Amino acid sequence: MSGNTGARGPRRGFGPAGHRGHALSYMRGLLRLIASLFLLLPLTSAAADNTAGIRVLLRYDDFTKTSNWALEEKLFRALDRMGIPVLVGAVPFPGAPYPEISATPVGQKIDLGPEKVALLRDLASTRHIEVALHGHSHHNNSASGMPASEFAGLSFDRQRQLLMLGKSAFEATLGVPVRSFIPPFNTYDQTTVRALERTGFSVLSADTRYEPANAALAFLPGTTSPRKMKQAIRNALREKAGTELIVVVMHNYDFIEDMEKAPVFRMDAAKIASATLLEDIQWARRQPGLTFVSVDDLLRQRDDLSAARAAANSSFQKNWVRLHALLPAALVSPPTDGMYMSTSRAAAMKFREYLLAVAIYVSLLLVVYSFSRRLHQITPLGRYRKVQEKLLLAVCVGLALHGYFNGFYLSAGMLLVSAAGWYLGLAVAEDSPTRWIFRMLRFMRTRNALARVGPKR
DSSP states (O other): OOSOOOTTOSOOOSSHHHHHHHHHHHHHHHHHHHHHHHTTHHHHHTOOSOOOOEEEEEEEEEEOTTSOHHHHHHHHHHHHHHTOOEEEEEOSSTTOOOOOTTSOSOOOOOOSOHHHHHHHHHHHHTTSEEEEEOOSSOOOOOOTTSOOOSSTTSOHHHHHHHHHHHHHHHHHHHSSOOOEEOOGGGOOOHHHHHHHHHTTOOEEOOBTTOOOOSOSSEEOOBOBOGGGHHHHHHHHHHHTOSOOEEEEEEOGGGBTTOOSOOOGGGTTSOOBOHHHHHHHHHHHHTSTTEEEOOHHHHHHTTOOOOHHHHHHHHHHHTOHHHHTTOSOGGGSOSOOTTOBOOHHHHHHHHHHHHHHHHHHHHHHHHHHHHHHHHHHHHSGGGGGHHHHHHHHHHHHHHHHHHHHHHOOHHHHHHHHHHHHHHHHHGGGSTTOTTHHHHHHHHHHHHHHHHHHHOOOO
């Protein structure tokens, strides 16, 4: 007899034809799943908590006795005339040594000079400036090789003392409460959070890199620089998400009028003229649904400044797909740079990026797998399966090690998935080490078919 045939036709084996039928079936199923997941993207990217409008808060750091007085007076006076509030992070004792930890944490006078004290006192009276404590002396107390920080790593008693010294000095000099803290270098630890709660602070403004512990503080991280403010506002207006907050963090070195060289972390943002920034602010004020706010406005309106929102935004910024740039630039949309998103929107955007990455890399895997299968069936390339398998395994191991030490990023991620797809395409051979995968798939397919037919009567 020429073969085992019956009413159901020739028996399918693990030859090329049988494999093609099984592979195409599973590929169609995976593609249908990916297509259904893509339908969720508009829903997740549009998620928002409410439609309270877009708020912009201006924050100016490193206000000290040596910072650019001419620039600061010009900028603050102009903002005051426009009725735009600004949170000023002032350093009370720049360069000063720390007192003994047993000393009374009150009684020192701020070291800013009479002109700067008069400017703060004058503008604080109009409620267009709110003074935030920006550390004690702006020292870097971190060990070599660690991120710069004045507070992270210090004991609770030391941190509490430094906070009390600065807070009491500013309140005694200016006659206004100081409730916001901006940590130098935007770095802090959980001890800082506890010390802030114990010393009467209610707002912590750092950046979106840190996930805070559950705390009663309001978290108000900085999100963008003056040069990028206009684009961040455009992004928020385009999305119409409703509860986006943009916190523009300014330093004297951000402006053309100042000759100080920008630090390394600011090198990607070119300097801007103060007049240009004021023009951008005037443009922003004309945009419907956008408001410039103060810390007091946000607290009074009961805006969501919870630790949960800060953690959700931090998790979005540090998600694996974004951290390793695994998506093509054209697909990283809608743009979210410079925006402090609502809790639900940050979670939805994180899910969206993971979903896009899975869809792209699974699709690439299937395309390369199909191409590899077909090429090995119609060309003599199939004779060299053993050599190919060894080379592909070496490539996969090399890429995995490279990604572990240096990050995967888009090119390495696609190369790794392509190598894996090509390797799976070799599994059509009976002598392939991965043939058990296809046998398992065929067994499951046969079992499901028998379950649908049911037992013979």
